[in-house]
Amino acid sequence: MTGSNKNEQTFSAAELSRIIEMAWEDRTPFKAIEAQFNLSETDVIRLMRKSLKDSSFRLWRRRVSGRATKHQKLRSKGVLRAYCPTQYKYRSK
Numbered sequence: 001m002t003g004s005n006k007n008e009q010t011f012s013a014a015e016l017s018r019i020i021e022m023a024w025e026d027r028t029p030f031k032a033i034e035a036q037f038n039l040s041e042t043d044v045i046r047l048m049r050k051s052l053k054d055s056s057f058r059l060w061r062r063r064v065s066g067r068a069t070k071h072q073k074l075r076s077k078g079v080l081r082a083y084c085p086t087q088y089k090y091r092s093k
Contacts, residue, residue, distance in 0.1 A: 023048055026067060
């Protein structure tokens with residue numbers, strides 16, 4: 001993995017699922033993934049390339065490229081949370 005001389009990490013299915021979920025979330029910066037799972041942006045890209053279908057990976061790359069909320073330094077000062085306000089609200093069935 002880029003940036004550090006570490007062996008490729010192995011993640012449980014739950015961890016892998018959470019990393020992929022965080023990578024797809026618009027408001028979750030790569031730094032948050034790095035803080036939680038010790039994966040740089042390059043490592044996340046590599047993991048996504050390996051884990052997703054080619055078409056899904058291309059769609060994801062198009063989506064996150066140029067998205068300011070994925071990079072903390074590019075985020076506006078008004079973005080203080082990592083998720084949409086309605087994302088984790090309880091929904092009655």
